[in-house]
Amino acid sequence: MSFPPVLRGPAFGSYAPDEVGWLLTDLSDVPLEAPTEEREEAVQSGGAHYAESLPQEFQPDESYLQLYHRALATSAGRIAHAVGTVAELILAERGRDVVLVSLARAGTPVGVLLRRWAAARHGLDLPHYAVSIVRGRGIDPVAMAWLAAHHDPATVVFVDGWTGKGAITRELAAALAGSPFDPTLAVLADPGRCTPVFGTREDWLIPSACLNSTVSGLVSRTVLNDRLIKPGMFHGAKFYAELAAADVSNAFLDTVTAAFDQVGPTPPPADRTVDHAGWAAVDRIVDEYGIGDPNLVKPGVGETTRVLLRRVPWRVLVRAGAPADDLAHVLLLAEQRGVPVEEVAELPYSCIGLIHPRYTRGATGADGYAVTGRAR
Structure with missing residues (x-):
């Protein structure tokens, strides 16, 4: 089976080429962005899936950027500790020859940090790839076939930033049922209590959540649109090279990496029970x-x-x-x-x-949005 090429920076994304390979199709030249209200109405009406288009990229103002920088400065140490906890769990339980596979895009900065920890503390050069998973559609099957053809599936560890209610952990488990891949998800924060591999179960801010592509290698969220993604193609994404002046992706990584030296022992969490x-x-x-x-x-x-x-x-x-x-x-x-x-x-x-439940554009409700039906 022939596969599409693996995308790497600087041709795709702003991460260094050795830090991540994107198992994605480059859709940078395709107009996919739609106004938030149009997307919401289409998704809630059943007229479109959220992954068929992209939201317009949020451009933060100066006050918001100041909050981001302050959050990063104050939380870099605890993020570094969480990275160390997750990395040591993975290496202890899955071995030193693991392949990191992050769920694009929120998982990708975490995958890079885990890779950096393994290099700094253990001298390891772990492969790291980013793949697409879409709620209701599963994980990219072409990417999974690529991984199975190039690596032992038993060595693959899936990585994300955090859990919410656990929808993606369920999606991953369902998509990989019966496959040779272990669907256990490694995350920095697991407030949803839906995975045993985590750095913390406290619901605190991971500053990379504050921004969109400008803290995730200038890469959009992933796209699965049948008009563009044909059989044999990876799921798609865009590279927003035009936002390079606002990019803080590598600065985020470097700030957390610089805090690795402050991290002492990282024993596994005492309670790793999964109870959802x-x-x-x-x-x-x-x-x-x-x-x-x-x-x-x-x-x-x-x-x-x-x-x-x-x-x-x-x-x-x-x-x-x-x-x-x-x-x-x-x-x-x-x-x-x-x-x-x-x-x-x-x-x-x-x-x-x-x-907003039952959202439609049109007559405006008391809180500034239109509703159909009862929502209290």
Whole structure:
């Protein structure tokens, strides 16, 4: 079987060519961006899948960028510790010849950091690739075939940034059922309690969640559109080379890598039980707020940020007493978009983003968005 070429920087993406190979199709010249409201209406009406188009890239203002830089400066040490914890778990349990496969794009900076830790602490040169996984469509089968043809599937470790309610861990397990790949997902933060390989289960900010392509190698989220992706092709993505002046991808990596020296022993977490408590919490919120669709509930700091950057947000739930530094950018985005913020006494996450249920463009509701049907 012949395969498409592996994409590498600087021709695709701003990461160094040895840090990641993208198992993706370059769609940089294809106009795929659509206004947020148009995408939301099409997705919720069933007229389109979210992966068929791209959101318009968020361009942060100076106040938001200052929040990002402050968050990175204050959290680099704990991110480095989480990277070390995950890396040591992987090497202890899966061996020293592992192949890192990050889920593009939020997982890709984490895959690079894990690779750097293995090099710095163990002298290893681990292969690292980024692949696409799409909710409801599974992981890219051509990428999986490429990996099976070039590496022992038993050595492949899948990597992501964080878990929300656990939808991607379920998608990965379903897509790889019966295959030679181990679907266990390694993440920095697992507030959803849906994987045994994690750096923390606290729901704190991973600053790479604050931005889009400019902290992820200038690569878009992945695209699966049958008009463009034909049989035998990898899923697609765009390289936003025109945003190079705003790119902080490598600065993010270098800041966290510089904190590796501050990290002492990284024993495995004492409790690695998987109980999917996050999904149970989402089900309660679906019922309480009359949302009807758990896909419209995005729990955790990272997922709430995505709601505010890419979707039509309805409201943000914030846990009473959650660390202010982890929520500063969320509160700023909510204020800028006019999204109500509710403080909730007991949440298993620092915050939860709710996408507007039954959204349609047209007559505007009291909170600035149109609704059809009952949503309270």
